[in-house]
Amino acid sequence: MAKKPVPFDVPVLGDFTDTPAVKPGAMSHSQPFVAKAPINEALGYPGELVDNWQQVGVEKLGELVKGSRALRVYLDSCVKCGACTDKCHYFLGTGDPNNMPVARQDLLRSVYRRHYTLAGKYLPGLVGAKEFDEQMLDDWYKYFHQCSQCRRCSVYCPYGIDTAEVSMAAREIMDTIGKGQKYCNEIIGKVHKLGNNLGLPEPALADTLEGLEEDVEEEINVAVKFPLDVKGAEVLLVTPSADFFAEPHIDGLIGYAKVFHQAGISWTISSHASEAANFGLFIGSRDNMQKVAMRIREAALELGVKRIVFGECGHAWRVGYSFLNTLAGPFDFLDSRYPVPQHIVEVTHDLIQQGRLRLDKSANDDKRVTFHDSCNVARASRMGDKAGGQFTLPRDVIRASCNHFFDMPADTIGEATFCCGGGGGLLTDDLVELRVKGAKPRMQALKDVNDQHRITHMAAICAICKSQFSKVFPYYGFEMDQIISVHQLVGDALVFPVDPG
Amino acid sequence: MLISAILYLAAIICVLGVGRKVYQYAATPAPLKIPTTPAPTTRAGVVWRMFREVVFFDSLFKASKFTWLFGWLFHAGLFVALLCHLRYFTEPVWGWVALIAPLSKYAGLAMLVGLTGLLGRRFLVDRVRTISAPSDYLMLLLIMAIAGSGLLMRFVWHTDIVAVKQFARGLLSFDLNALSGSSLLFLHLLFVAVLLLIFPFSKLLHAPGLFFSPSRYQVDNPRERRHTGGQASKSANSAVSQEQKNG
Numbered sequence: 001m002a003k004k005p006v007p008f009d010v011p012v013l014g015d016f017t018d019t020p021a022v023k024p025g026a027m028s029h030s031q032p033f034v035a036k037a038p039i040n041e042a043l044g045y046p047g048e049l050v051d052n053w054q055q056v057g058v059e060k061l062g063e064l065v066k067g068s069r070a071l072r073v074y075l076d077s078c079v080k081c082g083a084c085t086d087k088c089h090y091f092l093g094t095g096d097p098n099n100m101p102v103a104r105q106d107l108l109r110s111v112y113r114r115h116y117t118l119a120g121k122y123l124p125g126l127v128g129a130k131e132f133d134e135q136m137l138d139d140w141y142k143y144f145h146q147c148s149q150c151r152r153c154s155v156y157c158p159y160g161i162d163t164a165e166v167s168m169a170a171r172e173i174m175d176t177i178g179k180g181q182k183y184c185n186e187i188i189g190k191v192h193k194l195g196n197n198l199g200l201p202e203p204a205l206a207d208t209l210e211g212l213e214e215d216v217e218e219e220i221n222v223a224v225k226f227p228l229d230v231k232g233a234e235v236l237l238v239t240p241s242a243d244f245f246a247e248p249h250i251d252g253l254i255g256y257a258k259v260f261h262q263a264g265i266s267w268t269i270s271s272h273a274s275e276a277a278n279f280g281l282f283i284g285s286r287d288n289m290q291k292v293a294m295r296i297r298e299a300a301l302e303l304g305v306k307r308i309v310f311g312e313c314g315h316a317w318r319v320g321y322s323f324l325n326t327l328a329g330p331f332d333f334l335d336s337r338y339p340v341p342q343h344i345v346e347v348t349h350d351l352i353q354q355g356r357l358r359l360d361k362s363a364n365d366d367k368r369v370t371f372h373d374s375c376n377v378a379r380a381s382r383m384g385d386k387a388g389g390q391f392t393l394p395r396d397v398i399r400a401s402c403n404h405f406f407d408m409p410a411d412t413i414g415e416a417t418f419c420c421g422g423g424g425g426l427l428t429d430d431l432v433e434l435r436v437k438g439a440k441p442r443m444q445a446l447k448d449v450n451d452q453h454r455i456t457h458m459a460a461i462c463a464i465c466k467s468q469f470s471k472v473f474p475y476y477g478f479e480m481d482q483i484i485s486v487h488q489l490v491g492d493a494l495v496f497p498v499d500p501g
Numbered sequence: 502m503l504i505s506a507i508l509y510l511a512a513i514i515c516v517l518g519v520g521r522k523v524y525q526y527a528a529t530p531a532p533l534k535i536p537t538t539p540a541p542t543t544r545a546g547v548v549w550r551m552f553r554e555v556v557f558f559d560s561l562f563k564a565s566k567f568t569w570l571f572g573w574l575f576h577a578g579l580f581v582a583l584l585c586h587l588r589y590f591t592e593p594v595w596g597w598v599a600l601i602a603p604l605s606k607y608a609g610l611a612m613l614v615g616l617t618g619l620l621g622r623r624f625l626v627d628r629v630r631t632i633s634a635p636s637d638y639l640m641l642l643l644i645m646a647i648a649g650s651g652l653l654m655r656f657v658w659h660t661d662i663v664a665v666k667q668f669a670r671g672l673l674s675f676d677l678n679a680l681s682g683s684s685l686l687f688l689h690l691l692f693v694a695v696l697l698l699i700f701p702f703s704k705l706l707h708a709p710g711l712f713f714s715p716s717r718y719q720v721d722n723p724r725e726r727r728h729t730g731g732q733a734s735k736s737a738n739s740a741v742s743q744e745q746k747n748g
């Protein structure tokens with residue numbers, strides 16, 4: 001892949017990740033496209049910035065604080081200890097002080113203080129309280145779109161202050177006053193209308209799946225099915241729509257299909273809920289998030305399935321694991337022997353434990369693999385029944401599928417994992433510089449493990465991560481096809497009897 | 502007399518203000534499950550997580566050993582110093598209070614060392630300097646003044662302990678005694694009053710806040726128990742949700 005000419009300096013990887021000096025304004029030119037009126041209006045927001053936006057914005061802030069204990073506590077409790085200041089990948093990659101989590105929160109906190117606290121009302125200068133003016137809105141739009149809501153900061157904050165919650169609130173306020181972000185809002189509109197982020201209508205989806213069936217059969221001579229809207233199937237698979245056509249995602253989908261096939265589990269995709277991703281989370285809109293989540297319930301009821309399984313997608317798993325039961329439950333109509341929902345990695349892991357999959361690790365002997373813990377899986381959800389299962393299960397599955405696995409340095413994986421740099425609604429071409437720079441800490445860790453173990457591939461379980469890495473790898477001297485799906489490894493290692501009868 | 506009035510006023514405002522905040526935190530819904538994972542899957546696990554957070558500053562330890570060391574020294578010193586002050590309020594002095602009384606000077610010193618480290622960090626680390634408001638420096642200076650004046654009375658200009666005790670017990674029983682002591686003691690108490698006064702309106706709210714931080718106190722069990730976060734259940738089924746707690 002030829003590298004594109006770049007209008008910015010790509011960070012240089014050194015021997016270790018160092019904390020940059022503060023460079024005020026380093027990323028003040030970075031902001032995503034603003035959504036046009038019809039896009040905002042489709043989601044029920046004003047098309048353009050309303051006249052009295054300051055007042056509306058401040059009122060919305062008050063309303064959000066009243067409705068969220070997290071927000072209220074987080075806005076009051078920060079002691080400015082600085083523990084989080086060197087934890088955000090966007091700060092580490094850019095040095096812009098507004099990308100320090102506490103400074104990002106302060107953009108909102110200063111307005112909150114000015115309007116909702118005694119000290120801020122009477123002594124604004126003393127406590128850093130500020131007006132919600134044009135300059136402030138400008139900073140909000142820029143820097144709340146330089147946060148991938150990855151929660152790394154919340155791991156290290158002595159009070160667990162989660163900047164992601166603050167970013168979500170800020171984005172919701174901006175939507176409410178008519179300053180929405182194009183990428184996210186456009187996508188949410190498509191989900192509401194067509195059931196998936198790509199705007200793929202049902203016939204196109206059916207075509208794609210049929211094509212896949214033919215390809216796989218040709219390759220391995222086994223009639224692996226990719227069922228769509230099959231009533232009475234046991235499992236409803238909800239997966240990011242990128243799995244239907246994007247590389248390397250699609251090989252992951254093939255992997256899931258092979259797992260189901262070999263285990264003899266009947267499954268189906270739903271055209272009504274042909275998308276696992278839920279961008280309602282990114283814009284902090286409970287209403288949109290709930291509406292998107294409800295499609296899954298509706299599809300499960302309509303198809304009469306017994307289980308819901310999520311494909312590889314980071315934030316989708318957060319919404320699925322942590323919120324689905326709240327937003328669209330209870331799911332007492334499903335088989336109570338299985339958690340609702342289940343992650344495909346949990347399904348595969350269980351099957352491996354039960355000896356129901358035949359895996360030949362040597363099929364992947366050409367690969368030397370490392371694993372990227374997706375931030376939303378790592379810090380906002382779980383797999384299996386023990387805390388930390390989200391780290392062990394995927395690694396178990398990878399180890400069962402290949403012989404050469406190596407972890408990146410310990411302070412860059414697990415709960416300390418670095419985001420890919422493209423999460424939280426930032427995976428758009430108008431933010432490429434941010435995405436490349438924000439990927440720096442992850443790339444440094446990849447370089448470290450590569451220097452030691454000559455890695456050929458990085459496996460991931462998140463659609464956004466996969467797209468993001470294929471985009472930024474070339475900037476750092478890796479090849480875009482070095483990122484793969486965990487279930488590609490599984491799929492390639494699965495052994496099928498020569499004659500399936 | 503004046504100082505008694507100031508202390509009473511400060512204490513009342515502090516208690517009412519913090520009480521109001523705690524009520525607010527408790528009454529505000531937590532609509533979604535957002536513990537920072539990996540998180541405990543049981544209540545008991547959460548109690549243990551919070552205990553480690555409160556006593557050892559677990560997360561801060563992960564984040565920065567320097568800040569942890571000085572922050573912990575300061576808070577531990579403060580805790581011990583407070584306990585030692587019980588000797589001014591109990592008669593006869595409780596046994597264990599008498600036992601730890603000799604620690605008070607080390608506690609005060611630990612506070613000062615910790616505070617100095619934290620203040621130094623605010624000046625010297627560019628990231629921390631950037632995020633510091635005037636109030637952040639003043640807060641440290643105020644507490645340093647409290648600890649400093651206390652230590653001075655201990656090591657340099659000794660105060661009449663018996664008189665202090667009379668004054669303190671008087672405060673408790675609303676039997677007001679004039680404060681017969683040095684002006685240093687007056688200052689010490691005045692600073693304490695200021696601290697109490699600003700407690701409910703400042704970042705000192707981190708103390709009650711920690712216990713209401715959903716990323717820390719929530720149990721990681723969203724699939725097992727349907728979380729409704731104190732909100733009217735917006736369930737799609739007519740079935741009532743099993744769980745109304747924030748658990």
Ligand code: SF4
Nearest residue numbers: 088147148150151153
């Ligand atoms: S949530 Fe992630 S991206 Fe946002 S401020 Fe925290 S560390 Fe940075």
Ligand code: SF4
Nearest residue numbers: 078079081082084157
């Ligand atoms: S770690 Fe927490 S308390 Fe410390 S500065 Fe950051 S957000 Fe504030």
Ligand code: SF4
Nearest residue numbers: 314374375420423464
């Ligand atoms: S894209 Fe991947 S790493 Fe990045 S925000 Fe999502 S889950 Fe996190």
